[in-house]
Amino acid sequence: MTPVIGLISGTSVDGIDAALVDITGTDFDLKVQFLAGVTYPYPADLKEKILAVCGGAAISMAELAELDDAIALAFAQAAQNIQTDYPSAQLIGSHGQTVYHRPPLARGVDAQAASRRVGRGARGEGRDFTPYSLLGYSLQLGRGAVIADVTGIPTVSNFRSADIAAGGQGAPLVSKVDAYLLSHSHEARSIQNIGGIGNLTYLPARSHPDWEKKIRGWDTGPGNTLLDLAVQHLTNGARTYDQNGSWAATGNPCYELVEQWLSQEFFQQPPPKSTGRELFGWEYLHQCLADAAPYQLSPADLLATLTELTVASIVHSYRTFLPQIPEQVLLCGGGSRNLYLKRRLQVHLEPVPVLTTDEAGLNADFKEAIAFAVLAYWRQLNIPGNLAEVTGARQAVLLGDIHLSGIINSDM
Structure with missing residues (x-):
């Protein structure tokens, strides 16, 4: 069994849902044992800032960086707290906090009219590229590298970007x-x-x-x-x-x-x-x-x-x-x-x-957090996590960026 923590704060910004689970298997034999689930409310001032940004408030890059760090530290604290009465987790899957989501074609671009052949592949053959305006964009704050460093646990984050880069919606990923x-x-x-x-x-x-x-x-x-x-x-x-x-x-x-x-x-x-x-x-x-x-x-x-x-x-x-x-x-x-x-x-x-x-048999309150624990587990095993039939991506892809933590042996 692999103990994994799943973390997510949804569009309601109610707080951070944390789930600790044991996972075995891969797909048809996948089994998840739910150990603990807790929702950790954001501090009031942090929640206010998140809601303001989600509502379109203009902030400076410095303020965005501070918000990113504050959310990451809150997620790291949630991961540490949920392990208090359990053996340490071996992996964290952190969805982070979505503050902006623009689906493909959200700017009203005509897909057929915009599709065009704009380049050639490495071997010189023609290749169809998706104009940038047809791609989606989704931003989740709460850097996985910070979570990994604070908790000392490898962390997978930024799950949506690979599906979006493959032409998908980046949602739903579960x-x-x-x-x-x-x-x-x-x-x-x-x-x-x-x-x-x-x-x-x-x-x-x-x-x-x-x-x-x-x-x-x-x-x-x-x-x-x-x-x-x-x-x-x-x-x-x-x-x-x-x-x-x-x-x-x-x-x-x-x-x-x-x-x-x-x-x-x-x-x-x-x-x-x-x-x-x-x-x-x-x-x-x-x-x-x-x-x-x-x-x-x-x-x-x-x-x-x-x-x-x-x-x-x-x-x-x-x-x-x-x-x-x-x-x-x-x-x-x-x-x-x-x-x-x-x-x-x-x-x-x-x-x-x-x-x-x-x-x-699956906890309804923490189902999404459990799902991102599984997606992190699959990412570590190099198993694609998206379904192209669902998101519209061109193919199945590995989801998430892996952030390692710990001291590297200088003799290696």
Whole structure:
């Protein structure tokens, strides 16, 4: 067994999710034993700075460097803390904190018009290059080299860049982990993560011919982000989220608004696709508030309507882009604990059971952190971590940069 720590802070910026797991096997024989999981909140001032940058605030390069270091040190501290009652980990997989995500074509470039032959390979043969404007870009802060140095544990970080360089979205990256830990022999499943942003992995039954080639995944749209921002707006910052969806549950959704919002371009865009706070952030919420003004919704009605948008965007994705409605939906992430959201999703997907990954043997709260522990483990074994069918990359690639730590023997 290899003890590995997985670290991630998602788009909600709630804090650092740390998971300590023991891993054996490689793919079909992959096994993960969950040992511990803890969410370590960011210090208030650090969280404020991260949210400001995610919201588009301009900062100097010096301030960016300071923020990068502060996040790295917070991640390193989380890695050290979670090992307190356990044997030392041999590896860390750190996703870091996303502060900017630009999917390919986000600037409205016509892919066909822009594709062109611009160079020749090393042997002189023609080679098609992707113009830079067609590539995605994603920035995760919290340098792996710092984490490795502080903890003394080899650390894999910067997972998204290799997939993006290969023409992929850089997201979602957890689909291959989902495939080997959560697929079913005879049932098609959808693993629906509801963090700040929602994303899915569709897993055909393993008995299906070429089942691995049929796996699909993409970002479905807002998860908790708009809900959390709305709660902050409605309470003047006194509250940051609606626990269990209890406030939204007292309201009534405005379905006319939901239909209007679902016409937004992202929801109609076929996969592969990804998104983030750059689209579903404060500016988007302010537009939602403006759209809702004529309806004179109560605060509870507004939260119920935004919840319905998250639910409707998920259901729309399933019905529009999946080869079939899955026979089972497994939720994970913070939104899996939103009982009102889960109930509304069950209503829309009836009779498909809506469960959580807990019920399939994988911790729903720390599933994403566990996934990045596995991705780090695969990287160390030189096993590609992405699924090109999911991200749109040209091929499977090794994910992440390895940072070693320790004193090098001068006699070597």
